[in-house]
Amino acid sequence: MDNRSDKTCDLQPATCSDSNQPDTADDSSDPIKKLDIPSLSDKMFSRFSEFVQKELGIKMPEAKKIMLQARLQKRLRKTGITTFEDYYNYVFSPRGREAELASMIDAVTTNKTDFFREPQHFDYLFYTVLPELASRKLRVVPCSQAEIAVSQAQAVSSLSSNTASELRVIPLKVWSAGCASGEEAYTLAMVMSEFAEHYPGFDFSILATDISTSALKKGALGIYNHERIEPIPMPMRKKYLLRSKDQSKELVRIIPELRAAVRFQRLNLMDKLFPIRNTMDIIFFRNVLIYFDRPTQESVLNRICQHLDPDGYMFLGHSETLSGLDVPLIPIITAVYKKSL
Numbered sequence: 001m002d003n004r005s006d007k008t009c010d011l012q013p014a015t016c017s018d019s020n021q022p023d024t025a026d027d028s029s030d031p032i033k034k035l036d037i038p039s040l041s042d043k044m045f046s047r048f049s050e051f052v053q054k055e056l057g058i059k060m061p062e063a064k065k066i067m068l069q070a071r072l073q074k075r076l077r078k079t080g081i082t083t084f085e086d087y088y089n090y091v092f093s094p095r096g097r098e099a100e101l102a103s104m105i106d107a108v109t110t111n112k113t114d115f116f117r118e119p120q121h122f123d124y125l126f127y128t129v130l131p132e133l134a135s136r137k138l139r140v141v142p143c144s145q146a147e148i149a150v151s152q153a154q155a156v157s158s159l160s161s162n163t164a165s166e167l168r169v170i171p172l173k174v175w176s177a178g179c180a181s182g183e184e185a186y187t188l189a190m191v192m193s194e195f196a197e198h199y200p201g202f203d204f205s206i207l208a209t210d211i212s213t214s215a216l217k218k219g220a221l222g223i224y225n226h227e228r229i230e231p232i233p234m235p236m237r238k239k240y241l242l243r244s245k246d247q248s249k250e251l252v253r254i255i256p257e258l259r260a261a262v263r264f265q266r267l268n269l270m271d272k273l274f275p276i277r278n279t280m281d282i283i284f285f286r287n288v289l290i291y292f293d294r295p296t297q298e299s300v301l302n303r304i305c306q307h308l309d310p311d312g313y314m315f316l317g318h319s320e321t322l323s324g325l326d327v328p329l330i331p332i333i334t335a336v337y338k339k340s341l
Contacts (some may be wrong), residue, residue: 040069113180178288179208182219209267222254287317
């Protein structure tokens, strides 16, 4: 993936919604902002942390009590509730489950992500994984549209001698699990779009899932502050990002073609069954396992692997290890695995 070549195409203007911008209005007179909320007691910490670990799989030791208190206080102020016990009772009431539970989950989950995070993965994807998978899925179809059964070797050898109209590649299916606000999913879309320019007929689709509804909404909008796009190589910025007409906002938006290639969907990794029909050729499941204990890591990985094609690729975070876990994955390089046959 050569990011050094200079491209001169200009950014197209786009009107970006500013719905993700902070509210700068003066709220000093808002009585809700002035609520005096007591500290989170050990009893209530235990009740909240039990829910977080059981339902979300996230480790919540005593050391995280202050963090949990700070995040929940924001929800108490937002709802006008003055004690953690009253808030807990409200969240798990029939009305609260419908109106507030998703917001509480958003508050306690971490949505740390970046464009081109751990960039070595995307180089390996571009130079090694995509050529292998694309060749494996290549089919040659004459202009008459009559289908001809050809072996993989024949398909690969015919790549240079067939026109683009004669080549068809079964679309690659990619899953960004724990996608947060979409930076990883759109990075994947950029890399695959770059690859498609060199491989006639290549196509792909990306599923991006997360438990946070607010993060998913932001991802679907595809609007980011300019500071967030710093890791994106300049040629790709020019090709795949649109600037806001209002330059003072310093916002950019992912181009429509890339947004159309990514489907955002809410999914709780602790669910026993995932609402995913297809198996995936590639799964990026990076920097999520670190929030789970070891038994949860093993059970979640095994459920995810049920949706990975045999010989498909799994990408994990560089700080994550499968040591001691009984999962059907074979290490290839650092933090990259293949599903065992």
